[in-house]
Amino acid sequence: MTDIARLKAALGPLKIEDNPAIVKQKSRDFFWYSPVLKRQLDHVTADLVVSPKNEAEVIHVLRTCFEQDVPVTPRGSGTGNYGQAMPLAGGVILSLAEMNKVKSIGRGRVVAEAGAILAEIDRQTKAHSQQEIRLHPSTYNTASIAGFVAGGSGGIGSINWGGLRDIGNVLSLRVVTMEETPRVLELKGRELGKVMHAYGTNGIVTEVEIPLDAAYDWIDVVAGFDDYMKAVRFANLVANQDGLLFKEIATVAAPVPYDYFLRHQKFLKREHSVVLLMVAPHAIDPFLALAARDKAEILFRSDTATDAEKKGLPPVFELTWNHTTLRGLRVDPTITYLQVLYRFPTHVESVERMTKIFGDEVPGHLEFIRFDGNVAAAGLPIVRFTSEARLDEIIRIHEANGCPIFNPHRYTLEEGGMKQTDAVQLAFKREADPKGLLNPGKMIAWENPDFDLKSDKVYLFPGMQAAE
Amino acid sequence: MTDIARLKAALGPLKIEDNPAIVKQKSRDFFWYSPVLKRQLDHVTADLVVSPKNEAEVIHVLRTCFEQDVPVTPRGSGTGNYGQAMPLAGGVILSLAEMNKVKSIGRGRVVAEAGAILAEIDRQTKAHSQQEIRLHPSTYNTASIAGFVAGGSGGIGSINWGGLRDIGNVLSLRVVTMEETPRVLELKGRELGKVMHAYGTNGIVTEVEIPLDAAYDWIDVVAGFDDYMKAVRFANLVANQDGLLFKEIATVAAPVPYDYFLRHQKFLKREHSVVLLMVAPHAIDPFLALAARDKAEILFRSDTATDAEKKGLPPVFELTWNHTTLRGLRVDPTITYLQVLYRFPTHVESVERMTKIFGDEVPGHLEFIRFDGNVAAAGLPIVRFTSEARLDEIIRIHEANGCPIFNPHRYTLEEGGMKQTDAVQLAFKREADPKGLLNPGKMIAWENPDFDLKSDKVYLFPGMQAAE
Numbered sequence: 001m002t003d004i005a006r007l008k009a010a011l012g013p014l015k016i017e018d019n020p021a022i023v024k025q026k027s028r029d030f031f032w033y034s035p036v037l038k039r040q041l042d043h044v045t046a047d048l049v050v051s052p053k054n055e056a057e058v059i060h061v062l063r064t065c066f067e068q069d070v071p072v073t074p075r076g077s078g079t080g081n082y083g084q085a086m087p088l089a090g091g092v093i094l095s096l097a098e099m100n101k102v103k104s105i106g107r108g109r110v111v112a113e114a115g116a117i118l119a120e121i122d123r124q125t126k127a128h129s130q131q132e133i134r135l136h137p138s139t140y141n142t143a144s145i146a147g148f149v150a151g152g153s154g155g156i157g158s159i160n161w162g163g164l165r166d167i168g169n170v171l172s173l174r175v176v177t178m179e180e181t182p183r184v185l186e187l188k189g190r191e192l193g194k195v196m197h198a199y200g201t202n203g204i205v206t207e208v209e210i211p212l213d214a215a216y217d218w219i220d221v222v223a224g225f226d227d228y229m230k231a232v233r234f235a236n237l238v239a240n241q242d243g244l245l246f247k248e249i250a251t252v253a254a255p256v257p258y259d260y261f262l263r264h265q266k267f268l269k270r271e272h273s274v275v276l277l278m279v280a281p282h283a284i285d286p287f288l289a290l291a292a293r294d295k296a297e298i299l300f301r302s303d304t305a306t307d308a309e310k311k312g313l314p315p316v317f318e319l320t321w322n323h324t325t326l327r328g329l330r331v332d333p334t335i336t337y338l339q340v341l342y343r344f345p346t347h348v349e350s351v352e353r354m355t356k357i358f359g360d361e362v363p364g365h366l367e368f369i370r371f372d373g374n375v376a377a378a379g380l381p382i383v384r385f386t387s388e389a390r391l392d393e394i395i396r397i398h399e400a401n402g403c404p405i406f407n408p409h410r411y412t413l414e415e416g417g418m419k420q421t422d423a424v425q426l427a428f429k430r431e432a433d434p435k436g437l438l439n440p441g442k443m444i445a446w447e448n449p450d451f452d453l454k455s456d457k458v459y460l461f462p463g464m465q466a467a468e
Numbered sequence: 469m470t471d472i473a474r475l476k477a478a479l480g481p482l483k484i485e486d487n488p489a490i491v492k493q494k495s496r497d498f499f500w501y502s503p504v505l506k507r508q509l510d511h512v513t514a515d516l517v518v519s520p521k522n523e524a525e526v527i528h529v530l531r532t533c534f535e536q537d538v539p540v541t542p543r544g545s546g547t548g549n550y551g552q553a554m555p556l557a558g559g560v561i562l563s564l565a566e567m568n569k570v571k572s573i574g575r576g577r578v579v580a581e582a583g584a585i586l587a588e589i590d591r592q593t594k595a596h597s598q599q600e601i602r603l604h605p606s607t608y609n610t611a612s613i614a615g616f617v618a619g620g621s622g623g624i625g626s627i628n629w630g631g632l633r634d635i636g637n638v639l640s641l642r643v644v645t646m647e648e649t650p651r652v653l654e655l656k657g658r659e660l661g662k663v664m665h666a667y668g669t670n671g672i673v674t675e676v677e678i679p680l681d682a683a684y685d686w687i688d689v690v691a692g693f694d695d696y697m698k699a700v701r702f703a704n705l706v707a708n709q710d711g712l713l714f715k716e717i718a719t720v721a722a723p724v725p726y727d728y729f730l731r732h733q734k735f736l737k738r739e740h741s742v743v744l745l746m747v748a749p750h751a752i753d754p755f756l757a758l759a760a761r762d763k764a765e766i767l768f769r770s771d772t773a774t775d776a777e778k779k780g781l782p783p784v785f786e787l788t789w790n791h792t793t794l795r796g797l798r799v800d801p802t803i804t805y806l807q808v809l810y811r812f813p814t815h816v817e818s819v820e821r822m823t824k825i826f827g828d829e830v831p832g833h834l835e836f837i838r839f840d841g842n843v844a845a846a847g848l849p850i851v852r853f854t855s856e857a858r859l860d861e862i863i864r865i866h867e868a869n870g871c872p873i874f875n876p877h878r879y880t881l882e883e884g885g886m887k888q889t890d891a892v893q894l895a896f897k898r899e900a901d902p903k904g905l906l907n908p909g910k911m912i913a914w915e916n917p918d919f920d921l922k923s924d925k926v927y928l929f930p931g932m933q934a935a936e
Contacts, residue, residue, distance in 0.1 A: 107684065107685070130598075166712075167757065188753055211750045214681060241636060242634045373709070373710060
């Protein structure tokens with residue numbers, strides 16, 4: 001057990017929160033999207049929340065906790081969905097929220113402190129030079145940059161740039177190790193794989209450098225179809241138009257849009273399956289030419305909607321990725337979701353097969369993305385949850401049909417399926433966190449020395465040995 | 469025969485050139501890259517060159533020539549390679565070179581007059597808002613925007629944006645028809661297909677609106693390999709990295725780089741096959757990490773080269789596309805080239821097969837491009853020319869192996885193979901040029917009413933009916 005009084009004394013003048021209600025609140029994320037994680041993690045709480053204001057204070061926390069054998073779990077804004085930032089072994093929540101400055105903006109790049117909010121970074125890069133970040137989750141308005149890098153995978157923009165897994169989407173990271181004398185590492189290139197999507201188990205990110213792209217006043221479009229597969233085929237067609245620029249292309253099967261997108265309901269019928277898009281202003285005319293040819297019904301476009309129509313509407317990206325699930329949960333708290341990869345070139349056929357098998361038990365939701373150079377689809381289908389056994393069966397049926405699942409109902413890196421740990425990463429953790437105090441319980445390969453590092457499973461972030 | 473005196477009188481105060489030597493020079497392009505076209509077109513010349521200064525003058529020329537039944541062949545800078553701007557039936561060369569103003573620059577778009585030079589457009593859009601044009605030929609420094617649209621297909625930037633064939637890469641065109649009373653049409657969306665890559669046979673383009681992208685100080689890189697297929701595989705690997713931004717990725721087989729890239733020879737060995745790249749500054753570190761892993765030898769990079777090393781060097785893009793051929797022709801005037809499509813997903817295998825079949829008779833040269841949403845390769849291999857019969861045989865062997873040829877040794881749209889004419893385009897020509905006076909002899913379907921419009925051939929710009 002952590003000796004709280006001794007720890008607080010050693011942490012000295014840093015900003016510390018120990019009110020149990022607040023500490024519990026800061027020990028949680030959006031794990032409750034999963035009925036499985038809700039059952040498993042609901043009790044989890046830290047002992048203290050420490051909020052450093054700069055890297056020197058981060059080092060002080062890590063040195064102190066190392067000395068006192070106190071677990072440390074880093075936290076950005078707590079927008080994760082898999083308990084990424086939840087302290088399974090208690091101890092300290094290291095909140096990076098107050099380290100939120102944009103440090104420098106250059107042509108095609110920005111450096112920001114770990115806790116900087118994505119939308120705030122964009123606000124500054126747009127004002128500076130009409131540039132914006134390439135990739136962001138649907139939690140853009142609240143998520144932090146280091147939280148995204150350490151716990152996310154991709155999102156809005158992945159139709160152009162792939163995911164965080166892809167080299168080039170993060171340029172450099174400053175990382176503090178948890179040792180007797182913490183070191184500050186500057187990681188670049190393929191070394192970044194050591195801490196990407198590692199939930200802070202391999203070091204504390206204090207600064208992130210990411211690439212920027214040209215900023216546009218993206219036009220939100222909702223296109224309607226009377227059949228889900230027509231929506232999917234149209235989305236796939238436009239996603240493969242090399243001359244058209246989109247920031248987001250998603251499909252959602254009826255009746256999810258009408259039932260769950262309450263603010264947009266006035267534009268929808270219950271039988272509408274939709275394609276949700278963010279279209280560059282200079283791509284809207286040619287996009288509409290294709291939409292007219294393919295008989296897509298344009299239900300909403302933000303560039304011609306009246307102020308009255310737009311009043312109270314969230315941006316289209318807040319209907320996508322896991323915001324689709326969130327809007328569903330607000331209407332029907334019994335639903336949950338899955339994360340599926342529909343691989344190129346069979347993604348459309350795979351979606352059709354799954355749609356036929358499950359019908360309205362698993363209403364379709366696809367995010368079109370670039371994956372290894374081609375357009376593919378990440379699925380975040382709604383699941384009308386009945387039992388954990390049936391959920392596992394739904395997962396097995398997907399995998400048996402060649403659709404890998406990144407299981408959002410697991411809190412470990414390996415079982416979540418996005419991150420493959422291997423000998424290279426384990427060796428790095430032995431250096432960076434020899435006592436295993438960073439976000440303990442999240443990396444099976446560390447907890448269980450007998451864990452088989454080899455696997456045929458598909459991982460979004462493959463092990464680093466495989467890439468040698 | 470054209471009554472020159474009467475025509476000159478009617479053209480009135482416009483700028484007219486009738487010095488036969490200058491008229492002949494302005495009746496030519498780079499057709500002589502092809503020994504076949506050199507034999508066929510060497511005698512071609514117009515009667516007059518007319519250089520309008522604005523659209524009203526263009527209308528005046530077209531009205532006058534319509535009345536007097538004089539053929540009109542439009543010309544930008546004459547950088548084409550297939551005799552696009554060569555007046556097979558004499559008459560007037562309509563030079564758009566003096567209509568060269570950039571008219572407006574917006575976010576993501578620019579409008580320029582037909583004769584505006586691509587590099588000059590970029591100079592202005594960069595100064596205005598750090599934007600640049602998406603696609604340009606290797607003749608960037610001399611080619612005009614309307615010449616590119618009416619006679620080109622793609623080029624530097626096609627690795628990101630596909631080609632001119634792709635909807636969205638040209639936003640709108642102003643086109644003047646050749647009728648008793650010429651009309652000014654504003655084409656958009658799918659209508660643009662009527663005049664794209666039509667060599668001015670379907671109307672005279674006076675103004676072009678194209679999209680812009682963020683401008684970067686691209687880093688020129690030459691990477692060397694001891695084996696051509698290693699170069700091809702590395703190029704294909706980096707071209708499929710979704711997180712890395714390139715503007716150009718090409719491969720050239722040994723000994724072409726050493727023998728023909730004379731200004732770069734000091735960096736090369738004769739056995740070097742090379743990958744030529746333009747890399748975004750923020751992509752250079754991750755690119756170099758991949759290059760190191762895959763044992764690419766970095767022979768040149770412009771960001772670290774000394775001023776002495778860079779002195780007199782052309783930019784890397786002037787080693788690519790048809791500049792590769794040009795540099796070859798300067799050293800060995802007996803060579804020529806082909807244009808091949810190596811289709812995804814078999815492009816690398818196809819290249820390997822062709823390389824094995826032909827060896828040094830057809831040294832490889834690939835331009836990596838996006839094509840229908842995937843990375844593929846356009847080939848512009850050098851051909852060590854012996855006879856027209858052997859050239860035709862080389863073409864047949866490519867096609868028999870599933871590699872379509874866009875034959876650069878033909879001056880008609882259909883035989884060139886890039887542009888499929890069909891009933892929609894013919895109907896448009898009947899409206900826009902009822903007397904068939906625009907660039908006569910280039911559209912077989914017009915000249916020969918029995919021409920079979922149906923074809924199994926692969927066309928870069930497919931007919932417009934097919935897209936209905």
